[in-house]
Amino acid sequence: MNADESSLRSATSRAYYSVFGTARDRATTQGYVRLLDGSSSHKSLWTFFTASTVLQRRQFGLDGLRLHRQRLSADYDNPLPGPPAVAAQDAVTEATRMLGLVHTI
Amino acid sequence: MIQLPVYTSSSTVASWTSSHLRTREHRRSFRFDATQLASTISREPVFRSEPSSAALCVVSEGELALIDLFFDSADLVDTRRYVQGHPWVFELLIESVAHVSRVFGPQSRVTLELVSDPSAPADEELFALIPCSLGGQVGRELLRNLDTSWWLNASTRSHNDLIFDIKLG
16 A cells, blocks of 8 residues: 555545544534444444434435445555545545534534 | 336245246346336335344345346355345345436446444445446435435335445546
8 A cells, every 4th residue: 555545545534534523523412322232333323313304314324324434445445446536535525515514404 | 138027026026036047148138127127016015124023024045136136246145144134125225226227327236245344343234336437426416316316215214234325436
């Protein structure tokens, strides 16, 4: 793995965590408490949103689960399934979009 | 093009498939009309969307053959194991064929990939990855179209065990 690929993987991962942290803070103000049922903190948070009856919140949760997969791929897949620059660009774009929505849900 | 029969349930589909697609050559030459398939299946759908009741249901070998027929799998053994353990995922995958075809085009062949978080290995999710060569922005718009026209409502039956996404590259 070259330095450039490492940077791009890191960008994907950081993009995810920026959304995860902000969404968790938002969810906490709405009564979210992580269930200690063995599921990951990530799945637990996004399920909080997908379980909603409000379509916008459900969409936000689905997109969070998708971005989480991108982060797992960036952190663990070797080799990456696609061009790292494409994945990083997509993740940053998605994260930016979601950060713009998080306070409206 | 093989003329598909009128299905009344997914088990009928499985029965038809196992009796008509026995050879690899036949499977290879099989071209289906996804819209026709899904509309006929959905005439009398067999919903197995509740984990509690679904535990009593079994995904048959014939039904698993349908998954092999319509989807690629990153790991066939793992995918089969997962679908057998999550019958509601099977129903949604079959439903998805027509919807994905409608939004992404009839040539879109979805790849199934089991994803787990190393921090919670038991937490598996099956991702259905739709190939998209048009770039991330167009791909996300198409995915949003799939969400609003079908998946956003259907996903409530998935219990987050199945997730659709695009595959860039």
